Amino acid sequence: xxxxxxxxxxLLALFSLNAGTxxxxxxxxxxxxxxxxxxxxxxxxxxxxxxxxxxxIVVFGVMIYAMFRHRKSRxxxxxxxxxxxxxxxxxxxIPIIILVSMAIPATRxxxxxxxxxxxxxxxxxxxxxxxWKYDYVxxxxxxxxxxxxxxxxxxxxxxxxxxxxxxxFGDTYLLDVDNPLVVPTGKKIRFLLTAADVIHSWxxxxxxxxxxxxxxxxxxxxxxxxQPGVYRGQCAELCGRDHAFMPVVVVAKEPAEYAAWVAxxxxxxxxxxxxxxxxxxxxxxxxKGEAVYQTNCAACHQPNGQGLPPVFxxxxxxxxxxxxxxxxxxxxxxxxxxxxxMTAYRDILxxxxxxxxxxxxxxxxxxxxxxxxxxxxxATR
Numbered sequence: 444x445x446x447x448x449x450x451x452x453x454l455l456a457l458f459s460l461n462a463g464t465x466x467x468x469x470x471x472x473x474x475x476x477x478x479x480x481x482x483x484x485x486x487x488x489x490x491x492x493x494x495x496x497x498x499x500i501v502v503f504g505v506m507i508y509a510m511f512r513h514r515k516s517r518x519x520x521x522x523x524x525x526x527x528x529x530x531x532x533x534x535x536x537i538p539i540i541i542l543v544s545m546a547i548p549a550t551r552x553x554x555x556x557x558x559x560x561x562x563x564x565x566x567x568x569x570x571x572x573x574x575w576k577y578d579y580v581x582x583x584x585x586x587x588x589x590x591x592x593x594x595x596x597x598x599x600x601x602x603x604x605x606x607x608x609x610x611x612f613g614d615t616y617l618l619d620v621d622n623p624l625v626v627p628t629g630k631k632i633r634f635l636l637t638a639a640d641v642i643h644s645w646x647x648x649x650x651x652x653x654x655x656x657x658x659x660x661x662x663x664x665x666x667x668x669x670q671p672g673v674y675r676g677q678c679a680e681l682c683g684r685d686h687a688f689m690p691v692v693v694v695a696k697e698p699a700e701y702a703a704w705v706a707x708x709x710x711x712x713x714x715x716x717x718x719x720x721x722x723x724x725x726x727x728x729x730x731k732g733e734a735v736y737q738t739n740c741a742a743c744h745q746p747n748g749q750g751l752p753p754v755f756x757x758x759x760x761x762x763x764x765x766x767x768x769x770x771x772x773x774x775x776x777x778x779x780x781x782x783x784x785m786t787a788y789r790d791i792l793x794x795x796x797x798x799x800x801x802x803x804x805x806x807x808x809x810x811x812x813x814x815x816x817x818x819x820x821x822a823t824r
Contacts, residue, residue, distance in 0.1 A: 474648040481651025483552045559665045562633035570643025570656035573685035584705045593688045594619040618675045623692035627701035636662045647676030668695040685742045719794040719817035732803025735796045748808040759808035794820040
């Protein structure tokens, strides 16, 4: 076998290794996506790409031909001239024509992407370190609120680091959430995007766009997903230490399935509200509180409660977590702390989750303090 053949076989083996994953991870072209917007963006990208390819072929072709045909070794002497009005007109008018030919379809697509009128439903997206909150503003889902965080199994695995078995997650490691955004197919969905703390960016490649979520501002966008499926994305704006663990998962369901999901979520909300009125045992609160803590608090205060001082204080043995009166503890979890990374969880967690996580923090890692009931949270609100 010749040297060239061996190199060819080696390259072929490298490209064929894990071909399915390689195609997904090292795709060179733009994602076509699943929406009308994403297809329009892809078509625009390809038009401009081929225009640039044509320009490159012509320009470099002329350059290579001129350098080869008129090289010094052939005895060619350089022409002596000062200017050419004709050539100046040509190399001015041709770029203008090319730019206009690009600008017209690009403007058309951009205007369409910004047109959020006549939407069938509206969803408010709020970026929070390091999760997403989705509020269904209108239609049959009005009043529903979903908080979406990195899936607990993925969160546990990434904290284990090299000791974690990542093969169980397949291609979706760090791309799964506990509560995805569920939307109906065939409906124009208007998104209102903002943030509660720092700048985030909501990005699902299959939708064909991304939008910054900025505190104090509302950005708009829209989509229509025609095919049911699961579409994944991530926060695309560096937003803090756990920026890499802030995935986006959109689940598109047929209208009938979506209506059933809405009914299920509304019933779950009623059940939670009812459960907040009963007295919970310490064991119940501790079990639920541990799960809530791992999802919402462990990233900063660490799974062992030791924190990362001075930015993220320890909860194990802290005066606040071990005080007999839980009022200060409840206040900081509900309302956050100005000037720090401590987020207000008043509008993120329900009364049961808040009572459970506070109880857990007050009785884990050797802490021994009074428990907090959902009724206490409800009264404090």
